[in-house]
Amino acid sequence: MTEDPVTEEKQPQTIPLDDDNDVDDSDEEGAPETAAADGEVKKKKKKKKPKKKKKVEQGDPPRTGLSKVYPDGKYPVGEIKEYKNDNAWRTTSEEKRYLEKLAMEDPNLTYENIRRGAEVHRLVRNHARKFIHPGMTMTDIANGIEDTVRALVEENGLEAGIGFPTGLSRNNCAAHYTPNANDSIVLKKEDVLKVDIGVHVRGRILDSAFTLTFEPTYDNLLEAVKAATNTGIQEAGIDARLGEVAGAIQETMESYEVEVEGTVYPVKAIENLSGHSIELYKIHGNKSVLLVKNDDQTKMEEGEYFAIETFGSTGRGRVVESGDVSHYAKRYDASQASMRSQTAKSLLRTITKNFGSLPFCRRYLDRVGESKYLYALNHLVAQGIVQDYPPLCDAPGSMTAQFEHTILLRPTVKEVVSRGEDY
Structure with missing residues (x-):
């Protein structure tokens, strides 16, 4: 979910379960015999073999709650990236390793809660990529995504559930659209669709987004925004200054252009949208990562986590509020x-x-x-x-795209917790 304007598919996870039918019977007929001291012939008992295990597979659509897939409460770790330059020493620092150990033993399970949300997100978005197609209503798309989130995260009031309404902004609308009741909008083949999904576990929100197209006209726009997000991830880190991260994002984004029916449009970073820090039960923390270079000297700090999200546009590169609020x-x-x-x-x-x-x-x-x-x-x-x-829109006729990942600034390394094989 965005800040206000100035704001091959994964293989199913499996776990073993007991199978009481696969036990070797040590007293069954045919077991070897041995002579006892008193002359009786007794059967020698075999040792019981370990019980074979059954596997529980995630269905299609995925609906098996992750606590059944990961009963030990340990969820997949995201992409690990070492800190750059002056912070490279953190990877081998004994002091920072000790702090990392303490963080892993956190009774509030901060890392594991975020990772659980990330694994839900990966499964949901892989499913979404398969079922979303032109001709669907936006309501059906939203319900399909949100029903899957609820099942996988095992929704339970404020303990676990959806982190924020599923964003399904199209074309020049960059963010903050989700269908209201009786919404009749139908997805078209020429649409550029931003899919912004939030998952929370005990208030730790996983925020990640991607963009879908169904014909190749705006492929370069998507590539520009994805590359800009990856640049932001690369530049982000402990002691990184927010204004400098923003400058790197802008430089990458605006090195691309898009040709539409013979006209070339430069890709512009949307200047009044941003990434953001995330706090407990609060999707927008107190720090913003803008998408254009600025003089903000605020530093990212150890232990924080951020949504690094970028938006690119073929329009003016600035959004305004427009349309019905959802x-x-x-x-x-x-x-x-x-x-x-x-x-x-x-x-x-x-x-x-x-x-x-x-x-x-x-x-x-x-x-x-x-x-x-x-x-x-x-x-x-x-x-x-x-x-x-309200929905945030660039000029009518322009197209916008979004990509986003959640990153953890751990004491020793940076973890791109929502990274997947798709983006």
């Missing part, structure tokens, strides 16, 4: 002292119970049984208790 989130710092509407108070209780400070959308309110809530929701927005996030 995304909302309860504000951390909101005061409820002046709120008098009882319906708004009731809706706020529902939001707090089901979403806390996690972003939500109107479909999620429908799903938990709320109805006729739009007046109350708008009242909460007007009172500054809930923040609305």
Whole structure:
């Protein structure tokens, strides 16, 4: 999920299960005999063979909860990248290795919770790439993705679930669109579709996104944005200055161009979108990674984790709010002292119970049984208790693309926790 404007498929995982039918019977007929001291002939018992194990395979579509696939609670580690230059010493530092050990033993399981979300994301997006096709409604696409997330993460209130509404922004719309109820938009072959998926486990949010096209016109746009995201990942690290990371992203992004029907368009980094740090139950932390060079001297720090996301455009390279709102989130710092509407108070209780400070959308309110809530929701927005996030769009006729990964700044190495074989 983006900040506000200035804001070969993996093989199924398997685990062994007991199979009580595959035990070697030591007393069965035909076992070797031996003579006892008293002259009786007794059968010599064989040692029992270890029980054979059955394998549980992830289905298609994937629906097996990951706790069944990884019963030990240890989830796949992401791509490991050593720190650059002045921080290269961290990889072999005994002090930093000790801090890493402490982090691994964290009773809050910070790393494992994020990795669990990452494995859910990989499975969901691999499934999404297979089932999304032109002719589908945006609602069917969103439901297909979100049903899979809920099953794999084993949704359980605020313990585990969807991190934010699934972004399905198309074409010049770069971010913050998900279908509301009765949305009738149908995906077209010529569309450029951003798929932004969030998964959370105990408030640790995994944020990762990719872009789909169904014909080759905008392949170069996708390549530019993917390369820019990878540049951002490469430059990010402990003590990296946010403005310098942004400059490297912009340089990579704007080295590409796209030809459309004989006209060449430079790819522009969208100047008022950004990546961001992530905090507990808070998708947008206090640090932003802009996509154009700037003078921000703020440093990334050990133990933080970031969504490195980049957006490229064939348009003006700047987004504005446009269209019906679908995304909302309860504000951390909101005061409820002046709120008098009882319906708004009731809706706020529902939001707090089901979403806390996690972003939500109107479909999620429908799903938990709320109805006729739009007046109350708008009242909460007007009172500054809930923040609305309208769709963010570049110029009509332009195309935008997005790629994004979540990275952990561990004491010894940088972990691209959401990395997969696809991107």
